[in-house]
Amino acid sequence: MTTNPFSAESPKNYEQKCTVALVVDTSGSMSEHSRLVNMVAGLAAFIKEVQEDENLKNKLEIGIVAFSHECRRVVEPSLAADIQLPELKAEGGTFSIQAIRAGIQMVSDRKAWYRTNGLSYYRPWVIHITDGEPDSREFGGEFEAKWDELAQQIRQAEQQKTFCFLSLGVDEFKPAYLERIKQAQIPVYKMSGLKFTDFFKWLSATIAEVAKGADVGKAVQSNTGSWDSGQSPS
Amino acid sequence: MxxxxxxxxxxxxxxxxxxxxxxxxxxxxxxxxxxxxxxxxxxxxxxxxxxxxxxxxxxxxxxxxxxNGAEGVIKLRQDLEKTNNANATLQSELKALGLRLKKVQTERDSLVKKVQTQDEQLQTLRAQAQQAEIEQRAQAKAKVSAPVDAPDFPPPQVKVLTGSTGGQWRHACGSVHGSEKTTDQCQDRSQLVVTSGGKFVILAVADGAGSLKYSNLGAEEAVTAAARVARDVLESIESSGEALTRQEFLRISNKAFVGALEAVSSRAEREKRNAHEYGSTLILLIAGPDCTACAHIGDGRAGCCLRDGQWIPLLSPMKGGEANMTKFLTHLRDEPGLVQANFIPLSSSAVFCISDGCENASWFTKTKSQYRAHGPLVDPNIPSADFWASIAMTVVELPGQLMTKGMAQPEVQNETDRLFAQFILAGNPTLKAERDDKTIALAVNLP
The missing domain is CATH 1.20.5 (Single alpha-helices involved in coiled-coils or other helix-helix interfaces)
Incomplete structure (x- = not known):
């Protein structure tokens, strides 16, 4: 095989970024069946894969919000190479509303930072992973109203192309609540077994597809593979 | 007695x-x-x-x-009684005062406690305010600090092209799929045409919207129609021996963009679909003996190398808040003033245009500012002289090399374009890593 006579060195540019906020459930029930252990292993594999991906390693910034009865931004949006996964403990309730809001705030803050620094960016993602039903004690009597408010905020974000929102249910999660907060183009996914590693592999490929302009609905529904139980409504 | x-x-x-x-x-x-x-x-x-x-x-x-006898005793007893009464009153008042004092002391204790609590709260608030101030300063610092790993603003790109094409246009052009894309087809389209007299070269590049179903068809219609309209007018100018003026170029670009929109709309109508589904960008670049000119809608880049060796841009890409947001030819229907045109009354050694899939590989698009090292990043919009000079020289030299191997003229151009497409696909790590569709059209003219 002859060598191609065309060759050229490319200039150095700062890569445009895409933020992914992972809102992960660390409530007490996540300790059952080693769910949290599997999720953390999946996260570690995801970060490693992004680090090794020429296309994503300088493009994807990952942030993590861990929640139980309280929520914490445990990892601020960073390139995969700069992330050190914190120790996550399974304990407490499932106060989802504040946590999802914190994830939305995280991508919003990062977009503001990009704009301030003259950086272009791809549409960010908020990924919500839970194994249970949201805890209505979070807002007492106002819980249902607050959940509807959150659902409206997420749907508006889809119309205004502010961020993509995806919910992943694990094991015995209750899909009814997650169905209410989904975006029209992105179904609620139910994980088959605890194949977090496969899920995150699919996620990085999907984000890359959307980043180059592919239709979100089409990208999320292609090749979900073994991790998807196929029971999620679409 | x-x-x-x-x-x-x-x-x-x-x-x-x-x-x-x-x-x-x-x-x-x-x-x-x-x-x-x-x-x-x-x-x-x-x-x-x-x-x-x-x-x-x-x-x-x-x-x-x-x-003073019994009266004195009575008076003294009366006095004593009065004194006793006064004493009893005083005792009663004293008791009341004692109770009041106790109440005041209780109130005082309560107030002291309240003040202490408020002091503690104030201290907490002060600490919180101090922490918030520290965080705010850190955030403000982060806001004004550009990413440290961003490259520096590039120096002026100057590199004179050497060799000769005998005053003829030599060229290479190709559109390829994103490197790891397995579904759909390439949504970029390009055309490169030299007028029959050989004076003018026309480069047309369209990038179909990734999210629109028929954007590849729209891109095809757009480049074909725009190149055809421009070629017709330029060949008539060529045959009349006149030079291409700014006014004439604006007339051509207007006609080419309207023609391209009509072609897209007609196709959508024939296929009974909404023309919006055929959205694509469009860049039209024309170079001749006395001018270099470009008109466009959307993103992508275009540039040229002037005879003195300066590599300069010919358009500013239309970009939205998000990286892949831009304008499409189909928007021209509602925004008649959308086309941006640029005319330089100078001839060029090389002209080129690309879709946005190639911009990181060939252009300075995001670096530190030349004025504020720690300020926001900027888009220098400068073509990389190293990148373009390298492939331009290959375009100049390759036909001769292929012909010495016995290849005929039509085959030479096909082989050049084939090798060029390979290069666009994965010619260097940056091109290889890019998953978007990629297009490069390049023409070189040296005395």
Whole structure:
């Protein structure tokens, strides 16, 4: 095989970024069946894969919000190479509303930072992973109203192309609540077994597809593979 | 009775009377002493109830009056009663004062406690405010600090092209799929046409919207129509021997973009679909003996190398908030002033345009500012002289090399374009990593 006579060195540019906020459930029930252990292993594999991906390693910034009865931004949006996964403990309730809001705030803050620094960016993602039903004690009597408010905020974000929102249910999660907060183009996914590693592999490929302009609905529904139980409504 | 007996009786009577008088006086004195003692005790009692008051000393005027019989006793008793009453009143007032004092002390304790709590709260608030200020400063610092790993602003890109094409246009053009894309087809389209007289070269590049179903068809219609319209007008100018003026170029670009929109709309109509589904960008670049000109809608880049070796941009890409947001040819229907045009009355050694999939590989698009090293990043929009000069020189030299191998002229161009497409696909790590569709159209003209 002859060598191609065309060759050229490319200039150095700062890569445009895409933020992914992972809102992960660390409530007490996540300790059952080693769910949290599997999720953390999946996260570690995801970060490693992004680090090794020429296309994503300088493009994807990952942030993590861990929640139980309280929520914490445990990892601020960073390139995969700069992330050190914190120790996550399974304990407490499932106060989802504040946590999802914190994830939305995280991508919003990062977009503001990009704009301030003259950086272009791809549409960010908020990924919500839970194994249970949201805890209505979070807002007492106002819980249902607050959940509807959150659902409206997420749907508006889809119309205004502010961020993509995806919910992943694990094991015995209750899909009814997650169905209410989904975006029209992105179904609620139910994980088959605890194949977090496969899920995150699919996620990085999907984000890359959307980043180059592919239709979100089409990208999320292609090749979900073994991790998807196929029971999620679409 | 003898006189002595009367005298003795008189003495006894007088002695009895004196004894009675003496006993009466003694009893009064005793009473007076008792009263005086009681008054002293009363005075002592005042001292006990009011420790601040000086000890009361009876003045001479207040000296207990001399015994004045039964009246004196009654008066003294009345005085004593009055004093007792006054004492009882004072005791009662004292008790009330004691209770009030206790209440005031309780209130004072409560207030002290409240103040202490408020002090603690104030200290907490101060600490919080201090922390917030620190965070705010850190955020402000982060806001004004550009990413440290961003490359520096590029120096002026100057590199003179050497060699010769004999005044002819030599070219290479190709559109390829994103490197790891397995579904759909390439949504970029490009055309490169040299007018029949060989004076002008026309480069047309369209990038179909990734999210629109028929954007590849729209891109195809757009480049074909725009190149055809431009070619027709330029060949008539060429045959008349006139030069291409700015006004003439604006007329051509207007006609080419309207023609391209009509072609897309007609296709959508024929296929009974909404023309919006055929959205794509469009860049039209024309270069001739006396001019280099470009018009566009959307993103992508175009540039040229002037005869003095300066590599300069010919358009500013239309970009939205997000990286892949831009304008499409189909928007021209609602925004008639959307086309941006640029005319330079100078000839070029090389002209080129690309879709946005190639911009990171061939252009300086995101670096630190040349004015503020720690300020926001900027888009220098400068073509990389190293990148473009390298492939331009290959375009100049390759045909000769292929012909020496016995390849005929039509095959030479096909082979050049084939090798060029391979290069666009994965010619260097940056091109290889890019998953978007990629297009490069390049034409070189050296004396």
């Amino acid at each position: 003898p006189e002595n007996a009367w005298a003795a009786l008189l003495i006894v009577v007088l002695g009895f009377a004196l004894g009675c008088f003496y006993m009466s006086r003694k009893k009064d004195r005793k009473t007076a002493r008792r009263l005086r003692k009681e008054r002293r005790q009363l005075n002592s009692g005042h001292q006990v109830t009011d420790p601040e008051a000086p000890p009361r000393v009876l003045s001479d005027a207040e000296e207990v009056p001399e015994f």
